[in-house]
Amino acid sequence: MSKINTIDGVLDKYSAKVYKNRKKHMLEIVEDETKEIAANSRTIPGMLTHRGCCYAGCKGVVLGPLKDALIITHGPIGCGYYSWGTRRSKGESFEGGKNFLEYCFSTDLQDTDIVFGGEKKLKQAIKEAVEIFHPETILICSTCPVGLIGDDLPAVALEAKALYGIEVLSFACEGYKGVSQSAGHHIANNSIIKNLIGTSDYKPKQHSVNILGEYNIGGDGFEIGRILKSIGYEIISIMTGDGSIDEIRRAHTADLNLVQCHRSINYIAEMMNIQYGTSWMKVNFIGVESTISTLRDVAKFFNDPALTARTEEVIADELENISPEIAGYKEKLTGKKAALYVGGSRAHHYQMLLNDFGVETVLAAFEFAHRDDYEGRVVIPNIVSDADLKNIEVLTVEKIEDKFKIVKSQEEIEAFRREVKSFEEYEGMMKDMNKGAIVVDDLNHYETEEFIKKLKPDVFFTGIKDKFIIQKGGVLSRQLHSYDYSGPYAGFRGAVNFGRDLTMGLYTPAWSFTVAPWKKESILEGTFGGEQ
Amino acid sequence: MLDVTPKLITERKALKANPSKTCQPVGAMYAALGVHNCMPHSHGSQGCCSYHRTFLTRHFKDPAIASTSAFSEGACVFGGGSNLRTAAKNIFDIYDAEIIAVHTTCLSETIGDDIPSIINSIAIPEGKYMVHANTPSYVGSHITGFANMVTGFIKYLAESTGKPNGKMCVIPGFVNPGDMREMKRLLKLMSVDFTMLPDTTGVVDAPMTGKYEMFPKGGTLIEDIKALGDAQKTLAIGSFASDAGANQLEKSFKIPYKTLMMPIGVGSTDDFIMELSKFSKEQVPYEIEEERGQLVDIMVDSHPYYDGKKVAIFGDPDVVIALTKFVLELGMVPKYVMTGTPGKAFETEVNALFEEFGVEGCISKQASDLMELHQWIKNDGVDLLMGGTHGKYIARAEDIPFVRAGFPILDRYVHSYMPLVGYRGAMRLLELILGALMDRQDRDCAETDFELVM
Numbered sequence: 001m002s003k004i005n006t007i008d009g010v011l012d013k014y015s016a017k018v019y020k021n022r023k024k025h026m027l028e029i030v031e032d033e034t035k036e037i038a039a040n041s042r043t044i045p046g047m048l049t050h051r052g053c054c055y056a057g058c059k060g061v062v063l064g065p066l067k068d069a070l071i072i073t074h075g076p077i078g079c080g081y082y083s084w085g086t087r088r089s090k091g092e093s094f095e096g097g098k099n100f101l102e103y104c105f106s107t108d109l110q111d112t113d114i115v116f117g118g119e120k121k122l123k124q125a126i127k128e129a130v131e132i133f134h135p136e137t138i139l140i141c142s143t144c145p146v147g148l149i150g151d152d153l154p155a156v157a158l159e160a161k162a163l164y165g166i167e168v169l170s171f172a173c174e175g176y177k178g179v180s181q182s183a184g185h186h187i188a189n190n191s192i193i194k195n196l197i198g199t200s201d202y203k204p205k206q207h208s209v210n211i212l213g214e215y216n217i218g219g220d221g222f223e224i225g226r227i228l229k230s231i232g233y234e235i236i237s238i239m240t241g242d243g244s245i246d247e248i249r250r251a252h253t254a255d256l257n258l259v260q261c262h263r264s265i266n267y268i269a270e271m272m273n274i275q276y277g278t279s280w281m282k283v284n285f286i287g288v289e290s291t292i293s294t295l296r297d298v299a300k301f302f303n304d305p306a307l308t309a310r311t312e313e314v315i316a317d318e319l320e321n322i323s324p325e326i327a328g329y330k331e332k333l334t335g336k337k338a339a340l341y342v343g344g345s346r347a348h349h350y351q352m353l354l355n356d357f358g359v360e361t362v363l364a365a366f367e368f369a370h371r372d373d374y375e376g377r378v379v380i381p382n383i384v385s386d387a388d389l390k391n392i393e394v395l396t397v398e399k400i401e402d403k404f405k406i407v408k409s410q411e412e413i414e415a416f417r418r419e420v421k422s423f424e425e426y427e428g429m430m431k432d433m434n435k436g437a438i439v440v441d442d443l444n445h446y447e448t449e450e451f452i453k454k455l456k457p458d459v460f461f462t463g464i465k466d467k468f469i470i471q472k473g474g475v476l477s478r479q480l481h482s483y484d485y486s487g488p489y490a491g492f493r494g495a496v497n498f499g500r501d502l503t504m505g506l507y508t509p510a511w512s513f514t515v516a517p518w519k520k521e522s523i524l525e526g527t528f529g530g531e532q
Numbered sequence: 533m534l535d536v537t538p539k540l541i542t543e544r545k546a547l548k549a550n551p552s553k554t555c556q557p558v559g560a561m562y563a564a565l566g567v568h569n570c571m572p573h574s575h576g577s578q579g580c581c582s583y584h585r586t587f588l589t590r591h592f593k594d595p596a597i598a599s600t601s602a603f604s605e606g607a608c609v610f611g612g613g614s615n616l617r618t619a620a621k622n623i624f625d626i627y628d629a630e631i632i633a634v635h636t637t638c639l640s641e642t643i644g645d646d647i648p649s650i651i652n653s654i655a656i657p658e659g660k661y662m663v664h665a666n667t668p669s670y671v672g673s674h675i676t677g678f679a680n681m682v683t684g685f686i687k688y689l690a691e692s693t694g695k696p697n698g699k700m701c702v703i704p705g706f707v708n709p710g711d712m713r714e715m716k717r718l719l720k721l722m723s724v725d726f727t728m729l730p731d732t733t734g735v736v737d738a739p740m741t742g743k744y745e746m747f748p749k750g751g752t753l754i755e756d757i758k759a760l761g762d763a764q765k766t767l768a769i770g771s772f773a774s775d776a777g778a779n780q781l782e783k784s785f786k787i788p789y790k791t792l793m794m795p796i797g798v799g800s801t802d803d804f805i806m807e808l809s810k811f812s813k814e815q816v817p818y819e820i821e822e823e824r825g826q827l828v829d830i831m832v833d834s835h836p837y838y839d840g841k842k843v844a845i846f847g848d849p850d851v852v853i854a855l856t857k858f859v860l861e862l863g864m865v866p867k868y869v870m871t872g873t874p875g876k877a878f879e880t881e882v883n884a885l886f887e888e889f890g891v892e893g894c895i896s897k898q899a900s901d902l903m904e905l906h907q908w909i910k911n912d913g914v915d916l917l918m919g920g921t922h923g924k925y926i927a928r929a930e931d932i933p934f935v936r937a938g939f940p941i942l943d944r945y946v947h948s949y950m951p952l953v954g955y956r957g958a959m960r961l962l963e964l965i966l967g968a969l970m971d972r973q974d975r976d977c978a979e980t981d982f983e984l985v986m
Contacts, residue, residue: 015625046623048597056583076669077554081551099536107546108548114670127546131542132538148639175577175639445746469597514742
């Protein structure tokens, strides 16, 4: 059956209105042609979407990993509670530094606060937080009702900042803003660039980078950091896994920004380029081959023979260490088929890691990516913003003369752009996919079930909400948000962990017990009624 | 671990730190999953629904389905009516639910969406149902949401034919399917004809068959909920989670109800069995007597290992109150008893237990949080901590043996299949308590004191 029929077969059940909408959100990869996909538009009610909200994108994803910031969720208890410790952004306490990652702070709004306003309670909560914990930074995140009742959070933040002499920032990340987590990324980015980056000075000691859009899930950032440091890079800041406010303040002093998750952090990458002259490069530390080519591209940027030599040395060493294990897993995994449905970035990156093991991707889907993540940044000028997105502030920034850093001349930059295609460019997921594979945006429960029936993947990489749904149907599902509490999956050692976890999942003996023996063969001897 | 928590306790009026409760809708979602062929529906922005499904899934390691109205900013201005109408059409069309159980969030509550009139404007297909409950997140906790949704089902569906059916309505409280299964076993052993609402057995503990069923075999049948108007009596297990539903049946159909403590431990299970016996007018069968005797036998056998130990218990009020009573029956000291759910009745009930069992210097507190509990422990330690997974941070920080009991348990498997209620549940609890305490003795004692037989 052709794949076009596969998509039609899935869409058939829909009413005309839903059909028309959903058809635009799915396509089959064809050769020599990049098709347009609809993305970043409103979620259809009642479809069993996987999407979360703006608060999750802002507090849960971007701000949450900042270990030394005390984050107060301003709202009823749920939002703070659910985003407490559930994304596995690891963070190491540093000497004398405070670590708030194990905590959940909330104003726990009650009905009287909804009626009379929550500002008073928020001010009191800040006061208590300052007196008990003496944080250097407090971040306040709004939830749904806060926007409706009209609490003036920027004013509260300003007042607190003056009163206590610490950094206090507020984030208007009410859950209903935008159409998904994505709006929250943007809101967090805007504040980080406006209020934090460039606010303290520092002189890097060696070739320096920031790692952008890396949240250190299961220690990914630790592994990436280990590799980069062993080559000889200085990491100025990580946004935001294992990150700290002080590091972000001096991020502008780095020579190059490495962008892992394009969706969540491309705003900062773009704006830092304009304000501070910091070039950025789309990198991918997921997958052995990807990590190697990323390391080589980064080395090319610095164009330092010692660094280049050291890069090759580290690659050779690392490969020597992992190759036997990778080969072992590859033998067991080659020829398997995978489907991926992850937030806004991993559904692409992990295809590269699967390639390392000979696993074919038959379907890839994002929850909340934009067209540029599917089709490449080249389409950005053609993206039409709709009414649901218009209230997300788009910052216009300008060059900051005294902090502008020139690492490479304009000519060198242009030459480099021609040499390395990921330099200040992201070509999107679809370009890396094989002909015949299917791409879906905002994949819902029904479509998941249907595509599994039609494409028969051996493993479906996704999140916690559908993991057990898929496994109940007899198909392995591994989580690519939480890594099923394993990891790291990034870098060289991560690839080994990933291969181990996937192999273990596919070959665990439990699958063989799915059907009871009495369902397979009759144990009853005799005849049915009336039969002779 | 939890390094910035100071020992010095200062009063907090506004800052909640490490809560021991969550918000209403997740309780409503759980209650709705306990109705057969039901799609729980979250009327708000989609983040809530995702978080709630996620939390239930992490606790049960099983699917928790639910749909959402997926509010955008526009819906906040114009109301969520069209979102709910679109959702209902899609849910009936695509997922073929028999009933949609709508709950609300702080968003739709603050906007003031009038759910009954929106539902009235929806063309619900023949033989299908839509019910609702208002579950504002800024009132109470997830337990309140559970109570509200149970009430919603009764309000919309229960009807009286005027002919009593002799059944007992059992509202089991916010407990695991393992607990509901155990309660049902005892009800059957006691020959009680009953309807349990909600009943998540067979839903969030569904077996592996190789075929996914969106609506698994379990859940209370709609026809049984309808027939609740003809019930003879309601048994509300745990006042916080179950009184509201029982009260609704009394209000609508004059069905009397009895509220019992969650049957955890000897006394509360005895009360539960006595109540069933009164209802069915049947003798207690030997099977139950045997279980009770076995439990007491184990208690006597193992008492040297738990007697006089100090315990801190936290979690949802009905479960915590019942656990407190059980540890008192064991002769342990429930030094700190805490719930995040607001309600003075909690302190009243727990204090009454302190008095009944004659323990002194113990603290009970409602609407508290895990940071406060941790501070109490820092000031005066305990031998054992009991509660949901979030307690593991305190257990590690203060090196306290920890028994996971309650909601949510996110970091262990199997627990939701196993009961805490009934004599059997008490045996299991005692095994967990003894295991934690005795493992600690094995770990900490001098090598010369290491015992083969304990």
